[in-house]
Amino acid sequence: MTTAATPLNQNIYQVRNLVQTYENRRVLEIEALDILAGEVLALVGPSGAGKSTLLRLLNFLEAPTQGRIIYQGSEFNTSGDMSLEKRRSVTTVFQRPMLLERTVYENVAFGLRLRGQRDSKDRIAAALEEVGLANIARQRARTLSGGEAQRVALARAMVLEPDVLLLDEPTANLDPYNVGLIEAIARRLNQNHGTTLVLVTHNVFQAHRLADRVCFLLEGKLIETGPVQEFFDQPRDPRTHAFVNGEMVY
Amino acid sequence: MIAEFNEIVLLSLQVTGIALFFSTLIGIPVGVAMGMARFPGRKLVVALLYTGMGFPPVVVGLFVYLLLSRSGPLGSLGLSWMAQLFTPGAMIIAQTVISFPLVAGFTMAAVMGVDPAVRQQVMALGATSRQAALTILSEARIGVIVSIIAGFGGIISEVGAVMLVGGNIEGRTRVLTTAIVLETRKGNFDLALALGGVLLGITFIANLAMLRLQGKSFDR
Ligand SMILES: Nc1ncnc2c1ncn2[C@@H]1O[C@H](COP(=O)(O)OP(=O)(O)OP(=O)(O)O)[C@@H](O)[C@H]1O
Ligand SMILES: [Mg+2]
Numbered sequence: 402m403t404t405a406a407t408p409l410n411q412n413i414y415q416v417r418n419l420v421q422t423y424e425n426r427r428v429l430e431i432e433a434l435d436i437l438a439g440e441v442l443a444l445v446g447p448s449g450a451g452k453s454t455l456l457r458l459l460n461f462l463e464a465p466t467q468g469r470i471i472y473q474g475s476e477f478n479t480s481g482d483m484s485l486e487k488r489r490s491v492t493t494v495f496q497r498p499m500l501l502e503r504t505v506y507e508n509v510a511f512g513l514r515l516r517g518q519r520d521s522k523d524r525i526a527a528a529l530e531e532v533g534l535a536n537i538a539r540q541r542a543r544t545l546s547g548g549e550a551q552r553v554a555l556a557r558a559m560v561l562e563p564d565v566l567l568l569d570e571p572t573a574n575l576d577p578y579n580v581g582l583i584e585a586i587a588r589r590l591n592q593n594h595g596t597t598l599v600l601v602t603h604n605v606f607q608a609h610r611l612a613d614r615v616c617f618l619l620e621g622k623l624i625e626t627g628p629v630q631e632f633f634d635q636p637r638d639p640r641t642h643a644f645v646n647g648e649m650v651y
Numbered sequence: 652m653i654a655e656f657n658e659i660v661l662l663s664l665q666v667t668g669i670a671l672f673f674s675t676l677i678g679i680p681v682g683v684a685m686g687m688a689r690f691p692g693r694k695l696v697v698a699l700l701y702t703g704m705g706f707p708p709v710v711v712g713l714f715v716y717l718l719l720s721r722s723g724p725l726g727s728l729g730l731s732w733m734a735q736l737f738t739p740g741a742m743i744i745a746q747t748v749i750s751f752p753l754v755a756g757f758t759m760a761a762v763m764g765v766d767p768a769v770r771q772q773v774m775a776l777g778a779t780s781r782q783a784a785l786t787i788l789s790e791a792r793i794g795v796i797v798s799i800i801a802g803f804g805g806i807i808s809e810v811g812a813v814m815l816v817g818g819n820i821e822g823r824t825r826v827l828t829t830a831i832v833l834e835t836r837k838g839n840f841d842l843a844l845a846l847g848g849v850l851l852g853i854t855f856i857a858n859l860a861m862l863r864l865q866g867k868s869f870d871r
Contacts, residue, residue, distance in 0.1 A: 489777035
């Protein structure tokens, strides 16, 4: 955890008037969104709603076309600048694990190496143990199965002990065993380390299981945000209602 | 006879080795930059690079010859440190120019072959731009090694340019390829064949060594 960690239940992110445009097409337009330190926020919405785009912005991977994100007191805006230290307190597990052409161990060690932390063998070993891959640490990562690969990706993010972990459909296309394992680890990171989680999921049940709050994105706009129970039981917006009841065609 | 033979082999290795060193030193960073960066005019530079990859070595030799000749733009300056025609230095310059586009071009292709999502993931894990570039270079390492092999192959067996700028002077600028030409012309087929065998052997061993460098990543 970095020293600048935001106290629990205060805003770690404040998104303001954020617009992202690709080739003159507005794919994201969020007036205001606050994310609390230590919460699990689920982002749901149909394909193309802008969920991944929002995650890329929350990880400072691209500059917005307009607006800003205040993260731990620092502003990220159209200049695309964010201090390395703050950048390094956020990481993403993408839907595709994107492992490097190295061993499992080296993949998990990768982020720590970038930070110049070489004496972290125990941490890496513990992470591998936690995702149940300690026995194949020396295997080449590109030879793993889909579920194993995604667990390596999660371990690789976990060892960095980020303040914020962004998860972009981390369990899409995985079997129930791997889904359960990844969800359990995510939950533990949140509960034991206070890691703020932003989870993009197509799976309404997963949002239910993990999230404190849910955000519904549609065509780049934030339609509704609410506590998980309320969001699913009494959605205010008819479009949210249609979405959670699986009536939305997409 | 044997001493002379060894001298030829040694000079070939020296000239090609040094030229390859320089072209790799410049070519790999250029290739990585070209493969990763998007800037105006990039297409033109890429086109130039590809042209350079297929450029006839003997024409490069001619240019280097004209540059260095006493009345040429470099030769006329009379710089004492500048390589002179008919010396190994001139041959190194020519071979560097020939192998540079090969190294840079193949490196660029290898880097462009790395999934752009890898860079995004690496940045998300907290890499600086420099660290990201190095990681992508490492992901592209097989292709980068191929680029060095291509650069090496392009100059160790090259004869036209070294003949022009080196002059095939006995004991000074005679290398394997120019010696083979000469001995064949003189009808010394045994010697020519022996030199050819050595040239083949060197190429083979160098390729083998570089393949080994690739390690296990090759047998995916
Ligand atoms: N780099 C890009 N260039 C052009 N258009 C893009 C780019 N990235 C995303 N888009 C477009 O932006 C829109 C939002 O994409 P995004 O990936 O954020 O959606 P998503 O909600 O994550 O969808 P999914 O659930 O299918 O992953 C899409 O229409 C997509 O085509
Ligand atoms: Mg997406």
